[in-house]
Amino acid sequence: MSARVPLVDYLVLAGDPHLTAHECTACGARFFDRRNACAACEGEQFRQVDVPTDGELRAFTIVSFAAPGVPVPFVAGVVDCGGTSVRANVVNTPADPEHVRVGMKLRLTTVPVGVDADGVEAVGFGFEPAS
Structure with a gap:
């Protein structure tokens, strides 16, 4: 099997693909990028948490x-x-608009982004209809 790398560092490809976020231990706000302090409460402690793979289009x-x-x-x-x-x-x-609407149920999926000269595949993510 060829090597695969995630396009972003918060996409986990091992096992069931999923996203991870940095969650403020003081208020629970979540961020995908690295933070020195929470934008919501100024807390400085974070833990890494898994983000559910099912969602709703807002x-x-x-x-x-x-x-x-x-x-x-x-x-x-x-x-x-x-x-x-x-x-x-x-x-x-x-x-x-006939196929996409606010409130539709979605699930995380991975998408190939490209392959480099060494055969390493970059993998991104998106959401597809759950039904």
């Missing part, structure tokens, strides 16, 4: 103009995963 936009080489249209959304907001693309469904 907001979205259909992107029809993008950088050269990026296929359009695509759906960019905000997914509520058990109280953690995740910004990600909605994939594996047509990018139109």
Whole structure:
């Protein structure tokens, strides 16, 4: 099997793929990037937690103009995963209002991003319809 690497450090590929977040031990706020202090309460202690892989679409936009080489249209959304907001693309469904709606149930999925000259595959993530 070829080597696979996650596109972002908070995507875990081992076992069942999932996301991890830094959770403030004082107030429970969650962040995907590294923090020196919590933006919500100024706490300075964090623990790493797994983010649920199922979620609900809270907001979205259909992107029809993008950088050269990026296929359009695509759906960019905000997914509520058990109280953690995740910004990600909605994939594996047509990018139109007949197939994408606020409140739809989604689940995390991985997507290939590219392969380098050594055969190492970069893997990203998105959310697809749960049904």
